[in-house]
Amino acid sequence: MNIKLVLKLVGRVLLLEAAALAVPLAVALIYREDPLPFLLAIAIVAAVGLALSALPAKSQFFTREGFVAVGLIWIFTGLVGALPFMFCGYFATPMDAIFESCSGFTTTGSTILPEIESLPRGILFWRAFTHWLGGMGVLVLATAILPRLGIRSHYLTQAETPGPVFSKLVPKQSQTSKILYTMYFALTALEALCLKIAGMPLYDALIHSFSTAGTGGFSNRNASVGAYDSVAIDVIITVFMLLFSINFAVYFLILTKKWREALASDELRFFLSVVAGATVVLTLFNLGVYSSVGESLRYASFQVAAIISTTGFGTADFVLWPQFSQMIIVLLMFCGASAGSTGGGMKCSRVLLLLRGLRREIHRITHPRCVEVVKLDGKLVSEATLHTLLVFLGAYVTTVFAAALIISLDGCSFAVSFSAALTCVSNVGPGLEAIGPSGNFAAFSTLSKGVMSLCMIVGRLEIFPILVLFTPSTWRQL
């Protein structure tokens, strides 16, 4: 294990994050707020970053180093993000600050703050900005900006880009990262513009755009998007939440005028059908709660988009919906967005492949000697990929239940502990009952908050990098 090179990489990413902290610092200065929390944070992060990046290191870098680097960088990132929160004085304990920061960078959007409107604008901006950085990925940004991060930089981005198979858009990783961030930036700017036109103040429009882009869910209003009570804003955010949950490779295909390939994506079709199906079902079942079909459709479509994209904005409190509707919400949390998007969850392509694999296994029981392959987008999916998929499902479910077990030590109900674990691992945000859209995570113990923070990172990196970090064999020399 070439730990020195790994730490050197961590150092360089920290320097990048120190630079990123300058953005909320500027916001704080514009609104004439106390810049000290950000200045202190920048000083600390830059100092640590400089010290680490000055380490002399050999250039050996293999899969193992890649995974450890990703895991460590994300844990460090969670801590870095917490620094301004710690220094601003609005967070009761350091653990609260870390929880909030992890929730931000992993684009979960769960909060421990019962009341957010009184917070300084700089701090709220940083909260949303962490979503934007974490959405496309800190490492993707690093490979796009930092020259010659290392010969095998795709090990880094591979772990950070969600989905069962990682594929580049263009041959060079740095180029791929640049294209991804350019599209990301353009879409975010477009949303901010739309929201501004729909009547949101510029500051709020930026916050909600960052939040939507990363599929995070932090708002600067206590009632989230519901506070604006505007159909136009609801629709804009719904559309963009869905746009950010689609594989960015689809946009690249469209930009390169490969319409047919773009629209032929199995995952895209599956994702859109799930969204449409869930919206129709929720609209019908929620008719008892709302006065008209139109109103029911408005809230149902927004919540479906918010949950499946794992953003977690709220316009309606789904805890008040019928049990069946709530169960649908839980299923959507599991499913999550598309591979290669900024969303979390299991990812639609995995769910689709699991369903196809399941169909094949059932077919095999009735025809024991039949040979059948599983395809995605008309291409053969290797048995190795299917195998990894099953292991991933196992690891995912295990993580959720293990976390729920620890959270239940706090004495909360099954619905709360299970939905808290699931919402963290899937990076959604709200859970059921007390932690629903109008609730918060303040009541949990420090241990639970720590476990949840880790779960968010585990979920964001799709389980394995963090598991690798905690496996003894990773650290053995031989």
Add this chain to the structure above:
Amino acid sequence: MDIVIVGSGKVGFSLAEQLVKEEHNVTVVDSDEEALRRAGDQLDIMTVRGNGVSAAVLREAGVDKAQLLVAATNADEVNMVCCLTAKDLGAKYTIARIRNPEYTTSVGELRRNLKIDMAINPENSTAVEISRLLRFPSAANIETFCRGKVELMGFRLQEGDFLIDTPLYALPDKVKKLSLLFCAVDRGGEVSIPNGSFVPKAGDKLYMVGRPDSLDQFFRQLGRYAPKVRQVFMVGGGKVSMYLAKILDRMGIRLKIIEQNEERCRLISEQFPRVTVICGDGTDSELLESENLTASDAFVALTDRDEDNLIISLYAMQQGIKKVITKCNRQNYAGIVRSLGLDSVISPKFVTASNIVHVVRGMQNSQGSVMNSLHRIAGGGAEAMEFTVGSATRHLGVPLKDLKLRPGVLLAVIVRKNDIIIPQGSSFLQGGDRVIIIARGGGVLDLNDIYAPEFTGGGAAK
């Protein structure tokens, strides 16, 4: 440049590796997922799974916008069809690996009809490379520049050579007045560019560049001048051996080939009646001895197995053969092989890949100067390049002593019309010159790259 490589085998991978180092956008197509995964894990490339003949697969790999397609699968026919399809889709330049000797004879027509811009035959290229080494037996490696006006050679210093322990500036005048320059040294795998105070040690591999007759003169002074090779002993009768036999036979060199397979022996004997063909195990030292190995001037190990080649080469070296050439495909252990004293190790995949890289560099639009050729020396630790000075080359007419070159870059030779100039402080560049540049670790793509990045001074011509 956007380059698509079809086939992630030995040549494909080696080529991709070298092209990625030179910052090209490389996409590799292969139908074997495992081979693709390995390539994608190690190199910064894009991989596309599928058959390289299929237009859909090629389009997915972006052939329509690619400047170059290299078809290097293990089937000649696939490579040809692949090039044809790619050309139709819009690839600018296509290179196909065509190795079957039966196609090689009609490669001209094939190329015309299938719109293949270049056909490359790894075995033939290897044979050509080996024949060059046999033509200049004094040196372990030899490269030529400016149509043979300048040569670059590498040789290993042995205990007792007069160069040892003398700094280069203190060498006797008979060496100094020769038109040559010591341009690189490989000491235990560490490649550096020597200056005047460099002190050579036994075991160093020294590279020098200069006029061919000066180099010959130097070897004579060193007592290392080997007369022309007249008799060659070859083990292994594969494709490389056949091509090599053809070249050597034409040069009038007597050949003895040992090959295990009787069928193959008969084929060689049928094609080359003047060659002595022995059917037997070439790794059997007794057979080698009974066939009078020691009487030959040079020994070439060309069996299919790297290990066998290395062992019998060591044996031949120990038997006192002056020139031993070894075929070894694996590059990873090049350092060990060199430390054993085997200097002339040839890897077919490396030769092929280098040939293609050479073409790619030629295609590249260099702004100020045209790169005419590139050779990797010292096990890839340094590169020797020939440029033609163009009008966009900076600092023309400025004496070298006023210029600052990038560290690790040496301006080795200036060829002005028919004069060969070993640069001094007062030497300068002018338009139309050809220059030979040695760069440690590579990275020089344009003549302007040789100047230190912070160096802008120097001004106009004086």
